[in-house]
Amino acid sequence: MATFNAADLNTRNRHMGGYGNTVVVYGSVTPATGALVDVYRPVRIPAGVRVTDLDIVNDDLDTGGTAFAAKVGYEPVNSAEGPVADDDYFSAASTFLSAAGRKACAFQPIKFEKDVFVILTVTVAATTFASGAITAIVKGDGEGVK
Numbered sequence: 001m002a003t004f005n006a007a008d009l010n011t012r013n014r015h016m017g018g019y020g021n022t023v024v025v026y027g028s029v030t031p032a033t034g035a036l037v038d039v040y041r042p043v044r045i046p047a048g049v050r051v052t053d054l055d056i057v058n059d060d061l062d063t064g065g066t067a068f069a070a071k072v073g074y075e076p077v078n079s080a081e082g083p084v085a086d087d088d089y090f091s092a093a094s095t096f097l098s099a100a101g102r103k104a105c106a107f108q109p110i111k112f113e114k115d116v117f118v119i120l121t122v123t124v125a126a127t128t129f130a131s132g133a134i135t136a137i138v139k140g141d142g143e144g145v146k
Helices: none
Strands: 022-029 039-045 049-058 069-076 086-094 101-104 110-112 116-124 134-142
Touching (some): 086 116, 116 134
Antiparallel strands (some): 022 134, 049 101, 049 134
């Protein structure tokens, strides 16, 4: 008896359960400083997710200024396994941390074959840093790994 597989059997979308393949992961970090090149990691994206949306919700982390800025990207959980980090893939530097709010990132969908952290890298330090929460909400499709 022979077994015949579809050409795309192991690469096409694979639904995860009876309700489809939607994935939402979120997490928060409460930094203690707002210094230049500080890195904040609010959430880990699991391998096999094609990220289609990323929102950052934050408190006012700079009570004395309007220039507190960061860029939003990703870095691998295990740098030996990859992928190569990209510190501004989801968003170039902007001043969204200067006031409480929600930032919707604009980017082309991306699939991760290995776990990655969402990272915010400070590009302009806070004038008067105030501790508060930064929450990243990641939405996408659970496609599985190759």
